[in-house]
Amino acid sequence: MQSDSQALQAQEMPEEIQLTLLLSGGQQYSLLIEPDNPLVQQLFEVLVDWEGKRSRRLFQVPIGQGQAMLTFPCDRLIGVISEPPLVVQAPPAPTGHQFTTPSEPEVSHNPLVSDYVQLEQFLAPHEHQHLLDYVLEREAEFVSTRTSTGATNYRESVVMYSFPEFSQLFEQRIRAIMPDILAKLGLPSFPIGQIEAQLTAHNDGNFYKVHNDNGSSDTATRELTYVYYFYREPKPFSDGELVIYDSKVENNYYVKADTFRTIEPRNNSIVFFLSRYMHEVLPVRCPSQAFADSRFTINGWVRRG
Numbered sequence: 062m063q064s065d066s067q068a069l070q071a072q073e074m075p076e077e078i079q080l081t082l083l084l085s086g087g088q089q090y091s092l093l094i095e096p097d098n099p100l101v102q103q104l105f106e107v108l109v110d111w112e113g114k115r116s117r118r119l120f121q122v123p124i125g126q127g128q129a130m131l132t133f134p135c136d137r138l139i140g141v142i143s144e145p146p147l148v149v150q151a152p153p154a155p156t157g158h159q160f161t162t163p164s165e166p167e168v169s170h171n172p173l174v175s176d177y178v179q180l181e182q183f184l185a186p187h188e189h190q191h192l193l194d195y196v197l198e199r200e201a202e203f204v205s206t207r208t209s210t211g212a213t214n215y216r217e218s219v220v221m222y223s224f225p226e227f228s229q230l231f232e233q234r235i236r237a238i239m240p241d242i243l244a245k246l247g248l249p250s251f252p253i254g255q256i257e258a259q260l261t262a263h264n265d266g267n268f269y270k271v272h273n274d275n276g277s278s279d280t281a282t283r284e285l286t287y288v289y290y291f292y293r294e295p296k297p298f299s300d301g302e303l304v305i306y307d308s309k310v311e312n313n314y315y316v317k318a319d320t321f322r323t324i325e326p327r328n329n330s331i332v333f334f335l336s337r338y339m340h341e342v343l344p345v346r347c348p349s350q351a352f353a354d355s356r357f358t359i360n361g362w363v364r365r366g
Contacts (some may be wrong), residue, residue, distance in 0.1 A: 083140035136249035252366035274336040288310040297354035301345035
């Protein structure tokens with residue numbers, strides 16, 4: 062099978078191969094199919110479709126030995142596992158889709174590798190200072206964080222859920238840059254729904270153990286997680302890095318692999334990554350234990366409309 066965009070090498074293939082489709086949100090579906098079935102080529106064409114020319118295609122795939130039909134838009138497809146392997150030869154991504162900085166690795170576009178984008182100087186200096194002043198004046202409005210499962214010793218920090226003066230600003234800024242963020246992550250565009258935000262402070266010994274952000278029915282439409290870091294200078298705390306784990310698939314769910322990326326909480330920077338990634342916040346060391354010396358974030362989620 063050949064096309065202008067890719068070639069599938071299937072020498073000495075059996076009569077049927079097994080394809081496992083990886084869909085955003087953590088779903089996985091397997092099917093047996095003939096190597097020369099046109100669906101095989103169509104699936105791989107979508108995966109190497111850098112310019113998004115097929116972004117409106119709707120797939121209908123028989124599953125359960127033909128007793129059911131899986132229907133999904135192609136922008137939900139993020140990977141295909143083939144047994145035995147099919148080798149896809151794709152052209153280099155256009156320059157506009159590449160994103161490298163001196164301190165960050167080049168995006169790999171491997172669906173099981175944790176790609177992220179970190180942008181520096183997200184707010185103007187006067188906005189950054191205004192945000193710091195705003196937070197320090199409202200220490201009494203912060204409450205202890207909790208998890209949806211009610212687990213203890215899993216998350217320690219304080220949070221403020223209502224801060225419209227800045228949550229609205231962040232929603233506007235994030236909506237404006239979302240096309241560029243998706244391009245940098247090598248993701249197809251999708252309809253942007255709600256953009257959530259909360260204001261969190263981590264002080265001495267605070268942490269958040271390994272979790273993902275869209276693993277329940279009420280969070281399933283979260284596509285991207287973002288974390289904006291801000292704090293006083295000179296930096297009054299240490300550690301508190303964000304660790305994003307690579308993924309592997311077990312029992313139809315994405316789970317963390319042994320490899321990971323460690324992101325430094327740089328002042329006035331914002332990080333974007335897929336909400337399905339397993340991640341954690343390492344314990345913060347803040348010798349003064351003063352609220353004003355905390356590691357502050359505005360963090361939230363971009364939902365699919």
